[in-house]
Amino acid sequence: MSSKYVLLFPGQGSQSVGMLSGHSDPLIAQTFQEASDALGWDLAGLVREGPAESLNQTARTQPALLAAGIAVWRLWQAQDLPAPAALAGHSLGEYTALVAAGALDFADALRLVELRGQLMQAAVPEGVGGMAAVVGLDDAAVEAFCAEHPGEGVLEPANYNAPGQVVVAGNVPALEWLEANGKARGARMIVRLPMSVPSHCSLLRGAADKLAERLATTTIHTPAIEVRHNLDATSRGDAAAIRDALHQQLFRPVRWSMTIAQLRDAGIAQAFECGPGKVLSGLNKRIAKDLTSIALEDADGMAKATATVKA
Template sequence: MIDNLFTMFPGQGSQRAGMAGHLLREHPRTVGRVLAQAEEATGLALTDLCTTSPEADLAPTEIAQPAIVATSLAIYEVLREEAGFRPGAVAGHSLGEYTALIAAGVLEAGDALRLVRRRGELMAGVSRTVSGAMTALMGMAPERIEELCAAAAPLGVVEVANYNEVGQTVISGQSAAVEEVGRLALEAGAERAVPLKVSAPFHCSLMSAIEDEFAAELERTAFHAPRLPVISSVTGALVRDEAHARDLLRRQLAGPVRWVDVLTAASAYGVGGYLEVGPGRVLSGFANRTVADAPVRSTNDERRIAALLRDLRPQPVATAA
């Protein structure tokens, strides 16, 4: 049996066609219930979107966000119901923070999915009014990237959006300024500059235009005190209480994701390992490259989930003959 796992929930970009198809086949009762609940909360055909729809149908941010949360929540519920899983602490990468707050009892699943649906709609609205872009820069110190963003500011908004790991930082903003920082970074010795396939400039000040409207949605939603430690991707520190959680979700829209700080904070807890719960393996990759001497696992496919369920279940105690 394994316990005290730091449990990480992924964000946008982890979606893929059929990402919950194997889940529904192997765990129909639990996964069917979660997807039905998600459909009721969002008004979207999430069972089809998460199991049989082509990847293009998942691309719009207002679809991708609830689909990822629904799939991550379905996996979490399988682990909880079939193996009694309880994390030692939780965190989510941007969007994934909503799933983390569900796991910690801060948000009810239906409320979180409703918020995520509205979050995606508002973000999509920004993309229709701003020519935005995001680029991942590899092999350059984040402090140097911050300097390059300042140098390119005359061309428009460009800011650090994600501090993912020591060797990967994502920038976001207006297209011309983002492109210029990518060019400057390569000239200054960055290993790579990879434009991301996103529909909006997430986690930069361009998103501040939707903060007030989303804050009103948050105020209408019930929040509760965390029942287990939640490390916020906004601050890299613990979520203190329900009011703090609500404020962090507002600040998250235009603020950077501080994932390096999240992993550093988690390591201070002496966790027994790191577990990514959701589609994809991006966060487990960050953990593998950031945290030394700790097991890292994911739930990217049925084989990994089955192995994890075996290891999570209490082992029978041997008795003397």
């Protein structure tokens, strides 16, 4: 087995009150407190005690998940292992990957994703947009399905998550049309997601342009580890190119299937999910069955992954 491995950072949907409580190392609490100090509000307390309604607000979720991913990354670094061959993150997780790679300062990234969440929440009024998962159609079929929408409004692929699972974003009437016509187009099911923000579609172009203004004044270094970007599954070393990728990421789809497939084809044998939850590990098993995927959300996962790399 190849010793090359990748660390992957999850995005929204992986958060929960008490996340990472399966780790007893003080680095976790220290990282959450460092995030609280940088942001000027009690992120550590919100993660520890909730309430879930507050943690699930986009502008709170994003810095909380970034802090959680960096907390686990710091634990991983403490294991004295060979460096990963690459890093990647799903949506918000791309920012966490850039912090881990040394491209973004932790405090800068926390404030950046807090703003990102605020801009996303403000971009589309409650009840106007949303997202739905299309299950059982390949990527091209989902693209054609969206293109057939006869009404006004946006309907676009947003997350190419795994073969046969594509998340679509857009206006609510368009999503309702999608649901009503899914079976006739061959979809096994269409599931509306509990998200009011239609991420990674053109409805967020204005929010992305405002985020670009902050990105322009944020220091970005050359990554010390390759980071594969959601936009096109390729890495970038130039600050201007990274800024452009982060700008476009907000209104263009996340190409997760492509990212994992290309990493596997590059000789990556192991993938470790660096943060709370097991969402990415589940997707990876559908994209590349021969890729070993382990979630690092608790001490058992960390020990299993560490042993795998050392073997």
